Amino acid sequence: DVKVTQSSRYLVKRTGEKVFLECVQDMDHENMFWYRQDPGLGLRLIYFSYDVKMKEKGDIPEGYSVSREKKERFSLILESASTNQTSMYLCASSLGDRGHSPLHFGNGTRLTVT
Amino acid sequence: AQSVSQHNHHVILSEAASLELGCNYSYGGTVNLFWYVQYPGQHLQLLLKYFSGDPLVKGIKGFEAEFIKSKFSFNLRKPSVQWSDTAEYFCAVKRAGTASKLTFGTGTRLQVTL
Numbered sequence: 001d002v003k004v005t006q007s008s009r010y011l012v013k014r015t016g017e018k019v020f021l022e023c024v025q026d027m028d029h030e031n032m033f034w035y036r037q038d039p040g041l042g043l044r045l046i047y048f049s050y051d052v053k054m055k056e057k058g059d060i061p062e063g064y065s066v067s068r069e070k071k072e073r074f075s076l077i078l079e080s081a082s083t084n085q086t087s088m089y090l091c092a093s094s095l096g097d098r099g100h101s102p103l104h105f106g107n108g109t110r111l112t113v114t
Numbered sequence: 115a116q117s118v119s120q121h122n123h124h125v126i127l128s129e130a131a132s133l134e135l136g137c138n139y140s141y142g143g144t145v146n147l148f149w150y151v152q153y154p155g156q157h158l159q160l161l162l163k164y165f166s167g168d169p170l171v172k173g174i175k176g177f178e179a180e181f182i183k184s185k186f187s188f189n190l191r192k193p194s195v196q197w198s199d200t201a202e203y204f205c206a207v208k209r210a211g212t213a214s215k216l217t218f219g220t221g222t223r224l225q226v227t228l
Contacts (some may be wrong), residue, residue, distance in 0.1 A: 007210075033216075035218075040220060041220055042204060042218045043204065043206075043221075044217050045215050046216060058215055059115075059215075059217075062136075090157075090158065102163065103158075103160070105152075105157045105158040105159070107156075107157045
């Protein structure tokens with residue numbers, strides 16, 4: 001069974017801090033994604049990656065960056081956290097088969113920025 | 115860019131009632147359509163998907179969805195819901211034939227009462 005592991009379940013950070021959210025998948029998936037989930041807004045794509053060292057902006061990339069140095073790991077970086085980045089962050093991965101395979105999600109990281 | 119609308123934000127049903135959750139998308143080209151479910155405290159998981167062929171798609175746990183191209187709709191149905199179907203349901207769309215981004219709707223929270 002595919003396992004997508006997000007390093008923290010809950011995180012509390014202060015405004016202006018640099019925040020790293022880590023995600024690791026164990027099924028050699030090519031594609032990895034970062035979404036944020038907010039009540040009433042559903043899931044919105046922040047960034048995604050098709051391959052190592054590759055990244056593409058999603059719908060709401062502002063204030064975020066990503067890093068994919070190894071195939072199994074996809075990091076989301078908040079350069080200077082702000083209160084409007086308080087949210088549930090979901091990592092997902094999928095096979096690189098032109099989208100036929102479903103996304104496999106992690107359990108999420110609930111980030112609070114104070 | 116594609117978008118997804120889920121007009122029912124919160125649905126409350128008694129056990130054994132029939133369910134239909136609406137999903138409409140906007141995109142002029144060929145699409146792939148998905149329903150994901152998030153049970154309380156669990157990660158998002160795939161319920162069913164449509165890529166091509168028979169527009170009536172059957173998924174897990176007795177769910178089905180019908181793709182009506184002329185209406186840009188992909189409504190989710192279940193003839194008789196159970197208490198264990200209490201969850202949040204997300205419709206999602208992406209352009210066919212690519213591994214491009216999956217766009218999610220805002221979600222419908224289903225509450226099934228005994």
